[in-house]
Amino acid sequence: MVGDLHCHTKLSDSSMGIDDLILLAQKRGLTTIAVTDRDCQAGNTRAKIIGERKGINVIPGVELSCYDSKRDAYAEIICYLADSPDRLEGLCHRNIATRKRASQMMTLKVARQYPISPDLVTKCATGSTAVFESHIMHALAECGFTDKIYGELYESLFSRESENNVLVTAKYPEPVEILEAIHEAGGIAVLAHPGSRDSFDLLDELIEAGLDGVEVWHPENTEEQQAALLKIAKKHGLLTVGGTEFKGMYSKNPLCVGDIGAPEASIKALLGYKTKMKKKKAASAK
Numbered sequence: 001m002v003g004d005l006h007c008h009t010k011l012s013d014s015s016m017g018i019d020d021l022i023l024l025a026q027k028r029g030l031t032t033i034a035v036t037d038r039d040c041q042a043g044n045t046r047a048k049i050i051g052e053r054k055g056i057n058v059i060p061g062v063e064l065s066c067y068d069s070k071r072d073a074y075a076e077i078i079c080y081l082a083d084s085p086d087r088l089e090g091l092c093h094r095n096i097a098t099r100k101r102a103s104q105m106m107t108l109k110v111a112r113q114y115p116i117s118p119d120l121v122t123k124c125a126t127g128s129t130a131v132f133e134s135h136i137m138h139a140l141a142e143c144g145f146t147d148k149i150y151g152e153l154y155e156s157l158f159s160r161e162s163e164n165n166v167l168v169t170a171k172y173p174e175p176v177e178i179l180e181a182i183h184e185a186g187g188i189a190v191l192a193h194p195g196s197r198d199s200f201d202l203l204d205e206l207i208e209a210g211l212d213g214v215e216v217w218h219p220e221n222t223e224e225q226q227a228a229l230l231k232i233a234k235k236h237g238l239l240t241v242g243g244t245e246f247k248g249m250y251s252k253n254p255l256c257v258g259d260i261g262a263p264e265a266s267i268k269a270l271l272g273y274k275t276k277m278k279k280k281k282a283a284s285a286k
Contacts, residue, residue: 002261003032005059006215006243012037013132015248018047026054028258032267034059036078039095040129041085062088063192065095067172068202075199076192077178080270083186091181095172096130102170103131109166110136110157116143133158134250150252175202176209188212188273190241196220207236217242217260219253239273240266
C-alpha cells in the first residue's frame with residue numbers, strides 16, 4: 001500500500017478541507033498521508049488528531065516556496081517531521097506576505113482584461129492563507145469566462161511563454177536558505193517534483209548542501225525522470241517520497257488522493273530517518 005506524502009488543504013491552494021481530505025483518504029484505504037500545505041503549518045495538529053480518529057497516520061509537513069535566482073526559477077522544498085515547527089513560522093509568514101503582494105498585483109492585471117472584482121477572488125480564496133492562481137481562475141469560472149481551472153485561459157494568464165501573462169515575480173528565499181531553515185527546525189528536507197520544475201541542476205547543488213530526499217513519484221515527473229531520480233537517490237543515499245500533490249478540484253491532474261504515492265519501504269525510511277542519522281552521528285563521534 002502506498003502513502004500519499006504530498007497533500008494540500010483549503011488552508012493553502014486546495015479546495016478541500018482537512019476533515020474531508022482525511023475522510024477521503026480513509027475511504028480510499030490509505031493508512032498514511034502527509035499534509036504539506038504551501039507555506040502553512042496551521043493544519044498539522046488538527047490533521048494529526050483527526051487522522052488518529054480515522055486510523056490514518058498523518059505526517060506533518062509544509063511545502064516551502066523558494067526562488068532560484070541563478071536559474072530564474074521557482075522551486076519548492078518540503079519539510080517533514082520538524083522537531084521545532086515554530087522555528088519555521090516566521091519564514092512561512094514572510095512567504096505568505098510575499099505571495100499576497102504578488103497575487104494582489106496579478107488580480108488587478110486580470111481585472112483589467114476581464115470584469116471580475118478583487119472581492120470575488122478573495123471570496124474564492126476563503127479559508128486560505130493567501131490568494132493563489134487557482135483562486136483567480138475560480139473567480140473567472142464563476143463569471144463564466146472559463147469552465148475549468150486549468151486550460152487555455154490559465155496558460156494565457158499564467159504561462160511565462162504567453163504574451164498576455166499577468167505574472168508577477170515573487171522573490172522568495174533562495175533554496176539553500178530554505179534548506180538551512182528546515183534543518184535548524186529539526187526537519188527533513190525533500191526537493192519537491194524536480195521534473196515539473198526541471199530543477200535537476202538545483203538538485204545537484206542541494207545534495208551538496210545536505211538535502212535529505214527527493215520527490216520521485218509525482219504526476220508531473222515523467223517515467224524517465226522517475227528512473228533518473230531513483231538512481232540519483234541511490235547514489236547519494238537520499239530518501240525517496242511521492243504523492244499526488246492533491247488539491248481537490250484545484251489539482252492540475254484528475255487524480256484522487258493515493259493514486260500516486262510512496263511505497264511502504266520509502267515511508268518507513270522517512271519515519272526512521274532521524275533515528276538512523278542520530279545513530280550514524282553517534283557512531284562517527286566515537
